[in-house]
Amino acid sequence: MFQHFWKKLSPKQLSIFIQTFSLIAIFFEGYDQGVMGGVNASPNYVAEVGIGLPDGTITDTTHQGGIVSIYYLGAIVGAFVGGWIADRIGRINGLLIAAVFALVGGALQAATQSSDFIVVARVVTGLGTGALTAIVPVYIAEVSSASHRGGFLGYVFIANYLGISVAYWLDFGLSFVDGGYSEIRWRFLLAFQCLPAIILMLGIKFLPDSPRFLASVGRLDEAKEVLEHIRGNKGSNVEKEFAEICAVAEESKPSSPIQFAKVLIGRATNGAHLGRRAWLCLFLQIMASWTGITAVTAYSPVLLKQAGYSSVKQSGLAGGLNTIGIVGTIISAQIVDRLGRRTCLIGGAFGLFVVNIVAAALYEGSRADPSKAAQIAPAAVTMLFLFNLIYASTWGTVAFLIPTEIFPSEMRAQGNGFGITGWAIGVGMTVLVNPIMFGVLESRTYFLFAGLNLVWCPIVYFLYPETAGRSLESIEAMFESSSPLHTKMEAAYRAAGNGDVLTNRRLSINRISENGEKATVDEDSVLDHEKV
Template sequence: MGGVNAAPDYVREVSIGEYPSGTVTDQTKQGGIISIYYLGALFGCFLGGWAGDRIGRINGLFFSAIFALVGGALQAATQGATFILVARVITGVGTGALTAITPVYIAETSRADHRGSFLGYVFIANYLGISVAYWISFGLAFVDDGLSAVRWRFLLAFQCFPAIILLCGIKLLPDSPRYLASVGRYEEAREVLEHVRGSADERVQREFKEICAVSEEATRTSPAEFIKVLCGLDKSRAPHLGRRAWLCIWLQVMASWTGVTAVTAYSPVLLSQAGYSSIKQNGLAGGLNTIGIVGTIISAQIVDRLG
């Protein structure tokens, strides 16, 4: 959306500013279009957690990808502000569900001593995707002097490609051993665990027994259960669970408040206000988000060593 915000034809299509200058005059409306996606993603996170426990991690990812695909296609076909608002909610639901399920799936299939780095690779891919989007935006800024509708419609349509790849490939993966054990499919869980660990030695068998023991005591997640944890009403699972949940929430909030979300969504706009030309805006935006890959690689390599 950072590149989309800088496209004059998009500014005209959703009626938030002037054409052909691309100057945004209705920043409130622009911000609403950006942020309503995160409202959909918030709902999608709850939906993803709920679905992942009931239909499995793989099926949850499959249906989440459908939402992301439909939402991306609708965004690319935008015919006005109301149109894109609805489309971004749909996309947000899909992306939020994917964001909720993917780290769980990776954590459940990775070894404990590599779990942090494997989760770090997820965010390397995330920054890589953002970087690719910004460099595509940079290239499209040269088409018809940046006034073409292709400049922003292709960017919004491009998100459909990874969703299609995910839809085609996700069913080739096995579900996680923990989910399989939670629904009583113990033999499948053992087979998958031995396959992903590459052996059936004593350590793997011990891990399998631990998974089975935990699954017998586990309950499925739900928004109501989450609220109980936040309010400190569920003391049966672990000590200080509510406090730990709030710590996680505020760590995420503070991470966004560093400005990283604003840079991701508004890089060209911020650079324009700083006085850079259109070409430099898009080039610098691509560079800024490419540097993010470096930081994420470093964190993935040290998190399991330093904690």
């Protein structure tokens, strides 16, 4: 019954429906990423898990960081296992299973009784979040057109910052209950994440699976029906897109559960240079984490305290910092397809370099002359807001977008696991060391982030491909090049007729004819038909 609900919707309604549930899934990821900032600020929680004193003073920052970062270990496993499941039984079924883990993990976190208890709960939640974050961007990429793929994902990732913002604003409100010492403060924050998980579980099966997954498992008639419904027409462009999907699907074969290991050591055979693609995804997300975003997201109250603000203003401004990320993501949706992925990454890294340098200089001025702290504070906070705006409009979307575009269809969700692994490693590492770095270096940590952002510019320029405006099938041509350099990949793409899938393969395409019988159609006839 619910499997056919989407057929009753218009293309526009279906698009909104897909976006809505994708937003809910990414909201969960964003909320869980931001919630621990408020939880760690709750004195009752600090005492409950044994990381500090009853007044909320943290005495064991390593233990604190470990509880936060263990979640990302679960996310790594969840990304690969969830990705493999999505490649085998579908994107929608994969999301349903991920939502179950997310719900159970959220409930366990809210019921925490000890340090060991919450560690296990965080791992379970990480499994669900890793799978959600691996599958949703892939699903979005596979149902979007080449010209709007980045923008579509950009709008969905508004929910990431929305989730972080809601976590901070909820904590801001709850901090006034019993002066912030109430047990409800942190338990409600952790329990709230169950709400989006429940909505996902109840509604995700009403969506169609992606046409590219359906084609990869031989369900060509369903793939064509979904594609035509999403595009809203049966014109020549849709026919060509479907023909390309079929041409690639004809060569696909199911990936194994340990395919990620084969890819990393260069033993995978279901695509050219898969190992190179995996490392590109891993390092892209690690670079994104080391721009300094986790310091701003998870430790903004600490930074604002260093700027001289009261605890109430710290919480309010921390929520505002993440709310500005929503604006940045809207900007990203407008520019990522127009400017291209590479321009956004390079421009964003340079912008973050400048902001980090200025913020560090301002904090240094405040340290040198504490009497001027109140005058310098507004400028320092402005830099934090600019940081979030620039990051959200560039790296915040593109780092999640590229990994969904450069893997073949039969292992796209599992391949995206490399990106999520990079995200989990990068964020987990920085969350673990941020308390230590800021404890030792204090605001001078921003000089380190500034230097790293400057290093990311040439790495992106020389090694990362441009995928904007290119179909997922045509991107394969770039990786036929034996060289990892961007210029050589572009040359390979041009040599392949700008990634012309149908011309290069010269394969027959098994399609389902209108009367339900299989027919073999040569791609030349498809192209000739389009010309007519």
